[in-house]
Structure formats: structure tokens, C-alpha cells
Amino acid sequence: MSSTIGGSVSVEFGCLRKYEVRRLSTRQGSGRMLSIRASVVSSPDTLELSKANAKQAEKMVRVGVLGASGYTGAEIVRLLANHPHFGITLMTADRKAGQSIGSVFPHLITQDLPNMVAVKDADFSNVDAVFCCLPHGTTQEIIKGLPKGLKIVDLSADFRLRDVNEYEEWYGLPHKASELQKEAVYGLTEVLRGEIQNARLVANPGCYPTSIQLPLIPLIKAHLIELRNIIIDAKSGVSGAGRGAKEAHLYTEIAEGLHSYGITKHRHVPEIEQGLSDASNSKITVSFTPHLMPMSRGMQSTIYVEMAPGVNIDDLYEHLNNTYQTEEFVRLLEKGVVPHTRHVRGSNYCLMNVFQDRIPGRAIIISVIDNLVKGASGQALQNLNLMMGFPEDTGLQYQPLFP
Template identity: 60%
Template sequence: MSETVKVAILGASGYTGAELIRLLDTDPGVELAVLTADRRAGQSLGAVFPHLAGVKAPPLVAIDDVTDWSGIDVVFCALPHATTQPVIAGLPDHLKVVDLSADFRLHDVDVYADWYGGPHQAPDLQKTAVYGLTELARDAIARARLVANPGCYPTGPLLALMPLIESGLIEPGDIIIDAKSGVSGAGRSAKEGLLHGEVSEGIHAYSVAAHRHSPEIEQELSRAAGHAVPTTFTPHLVPMNRGILSTIYVRTHANADAATLLSALTVRYKGEPFVRVLHGGALPHTRHVRGSNLCLIGAVDDRRPGHAILVTAIDNLVKGAAGQAIQNMNVMLGRPETAGLALQPVFP
């Protein structure tokens, strides 16, 4: 591999593709070599995303028209769920791959089939995939050829909960996650339920007790606990473009309180560039992470003894998708982890 990392983005016309381009353009060590978008094939990047018209990038092409992968180092797959498996299976072995869909996140292919409505199409490849929650899987990511980028909803809660479960400070089987996301999490495709008149001036829960990120959350919490961990997870759609705020209710162990939990998280994430633990009763806001790769974590004591409330905030398109994917690429290639990601949040 040359000093310049040559990148292909498959599915470059969606919100996540746009974020990958926006962030990678700030890294002089990266070249955008291939951008695919079947429905927008032949168009320039500026025609699809006017805000990115100044980015040096090739025209968009159809995936099937990319026949020479020899000059590419890394592929980001930002394709719809259940479409990525055959695409990645057909890529040359020399490519590093970060998949931003759900196609390789679930280790058990039978669980995948139950939740995504069909059999896994690359089960042998699934065995090699690493679940890419960067701060908690860095060593495995560094050795991986294929990284399954975590879902946007699981990222904040897992960063908050997994160290606390591993340290025995909370009860794994008594966790409730109440999460609220901006509309961009539903993608860029035209959908009636996402029209302004359908979404604005209101909030609603959806996929209650049936959201596809539930098995992903439970898979990782179970790994931290060493046994099966059921959770209650309820997502909500709120009328904002970006951000996820997760309010997490836990039962504590060994007389632990919110200060104990925050102290443990502070130790665990010391030196981490993108995870910030808040103290003094401060709680995160989505406006404090907008446009950045940050995850903010706060905690307070519940009024009920032996219980605490954790709150996390991320930008769903950055730390919840494109930013974490670039962070994983950097780890896979042994590059500075903050390359392309040293952007402060946008406020207001």
C-alpha cells in the first residue's frame, strides 16, 4: 500500500456516504478513488450533494462497472441491509473492508435470518468479521480484513454499559434503553412516514420490542457478561436531522452509585480521543456532538436506591456510522486513529 490510502465507497449517494466523503476529504493521506451509486451513476458528486461540490472526487458509477480493484486499499460499504453480503464476498482478498450495514454484525447466522428475513448469503465470511466498536475491540480490528461497523443505536449504550458489566458494577439482566434518533437515521430514500408533515412537531416510538438493533445490543452485552443478557430497547423518532440520545436505566451492584459508575468509565476511557465522560451531574445533549465523532456519557442516581440512570449522546451519522467506520479503517491500517476525524462539534 502506498502512503496515500485509496478508498472506494459503495453506496455513496446516501447520508452515510456523504459523511464518509465529507470526513475523508479532510485527510490529505486519503484519495477518493471510486464512488458507486447505481441510481446516480454518471452524475458528479456535486450534482448529488451540492455541499460537496468542492471535493476532488470521481463521478459516481454503478458497482457492476467497477472491474479493476487493484489500486484500491479500503472499501467502505454503505449499502442497504441484506445487499452487502454477496458484494463483499465478490471483492478481491487484498481489500480491507468496513461494512456499515447490518449484514455482518450478528455472529449467529440463524439469528441474522430471524431478524432480517432471509438466510445469510456469506456465512463463511461472517466467521471472519470483527464487530467494530473501536474503543472496545481495537486489537481485533487491527488484525481484521472485514469489520462490521456497529449500528447507530447500539454504539452509545454499548460504550456506556460494557465496561460496567465487565467490572461487575451493574446487573446485566435489568437494563432498559430508551433511545431517540434524528430522521437521518432512516436513510435518504423517499418514504411517506418521513415527510416533514409526518415527522415535525411530534415524537413517536417505533419497532417497539422488535427493532433489529436489539439482538446486536444483546449480543455484545452478553459477550461482556459471559452469559445471555436480555434487554428492553425502545427507539423513538424525533424531528431533528442528526443525533441519538439514549437514556439507560440500570440496577447497580456492591453499593455502586452514579459517581462510582462514572469513575469506572473515566478510568476505562482515559486517553480515548472520542469518548468523554461527564461529571458533576452534567448530562450530554445531542447538540454537543453534532458533526463530530464524539460519544458523551453522563450518569445520575435514580431516586430508587440501588439504581442509576446513564445518558449517552452521539451524532448518528458520524460516531454512529461514517466516523466510527473511518476510525476503524485507521486502526486496520495502523494510521493515527484521529486522522480525518479531528472535527469539533457544530454549535448551535
Template identity: 80%
Template sequence: MSSTTFGSVSFNSGWLRKHGTLSSNSRQCDGSLLRVRASVASSPQSLRSTKEKIDASEKSVRIGVLGASGYTGAEVVRLLANHPHFGITTMTADRKAGQPIGSVFPHLMTQDLPAMVAIKDADFSNVDAVFCCLPHGTTQEIIKSLPKQLKIVDLSADFRLSNINEYEEWYGLPHKAPELQKEAVYGLTEVLRGKIRNARLVANPGCYPTSIQLPLVPLIKAGLIELRNIIIDAKSGVSGAGRGAKEANLYTEVSEGLHSYGITKHRHVPEIEQGLSDASHSKVTVSFTPHLMPMSRGMQSTIYVEMAPGVTTDDLYLELLSAYKDEVFVRLLERGVVPHTRHVRGSNYCFMNVFEDRIPGRAIIISVIDNLVKGASGQALQNLNLMMGFPENMGLDYQPLFP
């Protein structure tokens, strides 16, 4: 059969005639090959119509994004652009109500999306599932008011802590939806996917807890490290602090320096300790200090642990290799290779490795993620894929952006 070439790409000429894309400038060579100028092969309108038909027929799950004007909301929108089954039908942003997403985030202006509305005006009759990207402390009552049939992934901290008294202690507010807290499933995908698959409401983990629990949970479950003296030195890009206008996030405040914050009282501490305690079936307390780095995105957790008697770093390495050998997004690097945040930027990957400390009996674990993807919106999409019965990597096979 004859074919048509667009640059280096060939198409069957019968298909082209059927779809009306052959131009008058096309000519036949040797009776079989048609060469068509790329600029006249098909009009933008015809391409747009084809795309719209594909979107309408294939995107069967209607998505609402609450809080689309924040960093995690924008990242959800970016990731969903290439999802074959999830299509956005509703977006909310109270302060940006009535505006298109492109006016708030110009990098998203090419997407054909509904204008953002105030959450009180949102219509959930054409929504099947929701990503809730609202600030901590505002989410509980909103989720409580949503239609009960919706699948929900909440990216705030409002449902991460199973103990509502602990939530009030660390966040300074009484829990406003204790009945929903009982229903919520913690969404650390690689660890709890069985529960996530059957959940209606998933509490998406925080970025620091994700980077910390992924390497530590398998080691604790295997009894390879002591539960005492776990020290975590973690560093995040500035996007982890959110998009709100804050003096501490000004360029002159964060550039050319390193900023420690939340010392001994960061709100991710109880979430980290909850996950590690669940893995060990006993109380685990950690020393955790976060730092703000002068970069837009990225996160590294450097974790210092004491190994159980007779255990070596080779044992830790082999346990992590066994735990994650079949995982798409968690990668244990070759021995001796240091993980770097720039190697996971823009992706849903977590890279990790184990190193022997100079102090006998201790090991150093380094774990890196993109705080906005695996640490937030990417893991949220991974979870909703599971909840809706799709492969969990669907729409997430973005390769890291480098340099």
C-alpha cells in the same frame, strides 16, 4: 530574511520568488517587507496545481465508496476530504450511475472526485480499501464478490451478528455469506481495537448499539451493574432512517412530534444484546425502545440500570473515567453535566454521564453521539485507520458544529 504578508499571514519572500507567486503590484518597504494584495498574489490555477501535487504524493491508500449516494456514503466522502492518506478512486451508486457526487449532494461539489458508477461496472484494480454503505440484505453477496486483498468496512447490518440463524430471525433473510461471517470482526473501536487492527472485514456497529454499548460494556465487565432490568430509551435524528423516499419520513410526518417505532422488535436489539452478553460472558436481555426525533442528526440513549449491591453512582462514574480517560473520542463529562446532542453534532465524539436515580439502587446513564459520524461513517473511518496502520483519529478531528 524578508517575508510577505497576505492579510494577517506572513510568508518568506524567497519562497514566494521560488514558487513564482510575487505579482507586479508587490512593492518592497524598508528593504525587507513585501506587501502583496491577496487578490493578485497567486492565481486559482496555481493553487489548484499545488493541491493536486500534494494529493497525488500523500494519499497513498486508494478508497472505494460503495453506495455513495446515501447518507452514510456522503458522510464518508465528507470526512475523507481532509484525510492526508486516503483518496477516493471509485464510487458506486446504481441509480445515480454516471453522475458526479455534486449533483446528488451539492455540499460536496467542490471535491475533485470520480463520477459514480454502477457497482457491476466498478473497477477495483485501483482500490486498496472499501467503505460499503449499501442497504441491509444487499451487502453479503457483493462483499463476497470483491477481490480478497481489499480491506473492507461494512456499514450495513449484514455482518454484525455472529450467529447467522439470529440474523435470519431478525432480518427475514438467510445469510448469504456464512464463511465471511466467521471472518468478520465487530467494529466497536474503543472496545475491540486489538481485533480490528488485524482484521480484513469489519462490521461497523449500528448507531444505537454504539451509543448504548460504550457506556454499558465497561460497567458490565467490572460487575458494577446487574444484568437484569436494563431499560434503554433512545432517540435518533431522521437521517438514521436513511435517504430512501418513505412516507413515514416526510416532513409533515416527523416534524413537531415524537415517533416511537420498532417497539420490542427493533433490529438493533440482537446487536446490543450480543455486545453486552460478550462483556458479561452470559446472556443479557434488555428493554429497548427507539424514537424518531424531528431533527436531521443526533442520537441520545437514556439508560436505566440497577447497580450491584453496595455500588454507588460514584463507582460507576469512576469506572467510566478509568475506561475512557485516554480515549480521543469518548468523553465522560464533569459530574452533574447533562450531555446534549447539539454538543456532538458533526463530530466523532461520544459524550456521556451518570446520574443517581430517585429510586434507591438505580442509576441513569445518558450517552449522546452524532448518528451519522460516531454512529456510522466516523467510526468506520476510525476503524479503517486502525486496519491500515494509521492513528485512529486521522481525518476525524472535526470539532462539533454549534449552533
């Protein structure tokens, strides 16, 4: 498509990407500046578009963010700021209804977005896809009531467990959308992208399960490690506990110390075991202990495994290398290099490596992610990209923040 104003400007809009159309401008002979935005050439004294209309013209997929006032919701907004195809047209936050995103999260004050509304007042007629960032237990009925044509990525735990009885056992309340549970696809992108591409509802994985399953699933499928005695020592930044005000998460409770919690009964255990059992076609149980670290974001899982008979550490390394060498967001480091959480901060990357334990026949695997990005909102965006037919790295090519 091309357009001419006053016979002096002709532009092919189809070849312009978002970051180009925002900056392209030219001058007429009279000195008047013509600005080009999205697929419109405008002169200030002949054509005016509201910011909202101009932004909408740039976007192809209209996105709703339910629970935008939480950490994962805010991270979705941050990531979508540079997405060329997704534009936010709806945000909900019951306790912050009527407020702007900039008033709740000042670091997002530059984003020109609709004010947040209560879920009950949300209008989905202008929405194509939804990120659901609501608390566990509240999501099922809300998603059940959404229009059937919407693509949905749910960041809660409500649709991660296929067995609704197991959900009730671990979360303490009955599942209220069991029929919808049958439709949900588990969203571990690098493992299940074929199923995700055709899904309407994707259950985004938890942060701990993401960091654990990415290294373990390939090794289990290749029969390189024993299925018994898998021990996982995992640590997370405090943002993984959510934004709700809790005494245990006060600065003086968390700072200058290490906080173990959910010992033997953390809710991510059945999710981890479900994924590993699927990989092995047999029941796997693990020993999993999570810890809160005095940092805002970041996650490390240190995993202890027994190697199968005749298998050595080089076999594990080579298989992980072959599995992930073409993946953009999962990287096996060079031999001997230790992954650190500070090297993935703010990014969608998972870094991992394997090490020979001093105990013969055992190996140590270290996997690190940003719990809010690859462990939540980044993987959710990766999944929605697949569901909408876009390259899965679209809007996710943020490099880690360091220092």
C-alpha cells in the same frame, strides 16, 4: 526528498503535511510563481499535472465508497476531504451512476472526485480499501465478490451478528456469505481495537448499539450493575432512517412530534444483546425502544440500570472515568452535567454521564452521539485508520458544530 528548479528553490518534501503542501509557494527572481503540490514542484509553463494526478500523489491509500449517494456515504466523503492519507478513487451508486457527487450532494461540490458508477461496473484495480455503505441484505454478495486483498469496513448490518440464523430471524432473509461472516470483526473501536487492527473485514456497529454499549460494557465487565432489568429509551435524528423516500419520514409526518417505532422488535436488539452478553459471558436481554426525533442528526440513549449490591453512583462514575480518561472520542462529563446531542453534532465524540435515580439502587445513564459520525461513518473511518496502521483520530478531529 528534495528538488531544485533553476537552482533557486530547494524543498524537503518529506516534512510537509497535506495542508502545508497545498499552500506553499515561492517566487523566482524573474517573478514567476512556482507552486508546490504534494511531492512535486511545478512551474505552470514547464510542468502540468491534472488535478486527479496531483491529488493521487498526495495520498497513500486508495479508497472506494460503495453506496456513495446515501447519508453515510456522503458523510464518508465529507470526512475524507481532510484526511492526509486516504484518497477516494472509486464511488458507486446504482441509481445515480454517471453523476458527480456534487450533483447529488451540493454541499460536496468542491470535491474533485470521480463520477459514481454502478457496482457491477466498478473497477477495483485502483482501490486498497472499501467503505461499504449499501443497504442491509444487499451487501453480503457484493463483499463476497470483492478482491481478497481489499480492507473492508461494512456499514450495513450484514456482518454484525455472528449467528447467521439470528440474522435470518431478525432481517427476514438467509445470510449469503456465512463463511465470510466467520472472518468479520465487530468494530466497536474503543472496546475491540486490538482485533480491528488485524482485521480484513470489519462490521461497523449500528448507531444505537454504539451509544448503548460504550457506557454499559465497562460497567458490566466490572460487575457494577445487575444484568437484569436494563431499560433503554433511545432517540435518533431522522437521518438514521436512511435517505430512501418513505411516507413515514415526510416532514409533515415527523415534524412537531415524537415517533416511536420498532417496539419490542427493532433490528438493533440482537446486536446490543450480543455485545452486552459478550461482556458478561452470559446471556443478557434488554428492553429497548427507539424513537425518531424531528431533527436531522443526533442520538441520545437514556439507560436505566440496577446497581450491584454495595455499589453506589460514585463507583459507576469513577469506573467510567478510569475506562475512558485516555480516550479521545469518548468523554465522561463532570458530575451533574447533562450530555446534549447539540454538543456532538458533526463530530466523532460520544459524551456520557451517570445520575442517581430517585428509586434507591437504580442509576440513569445518558449517552449522546452524532448518529452519522460516531454512529456510522466516523467510527468507520476510525476503524479503517486502525486497519491501515494510522492513528485512529486521523481525519476525525472535527469539533462539534454549534449552534
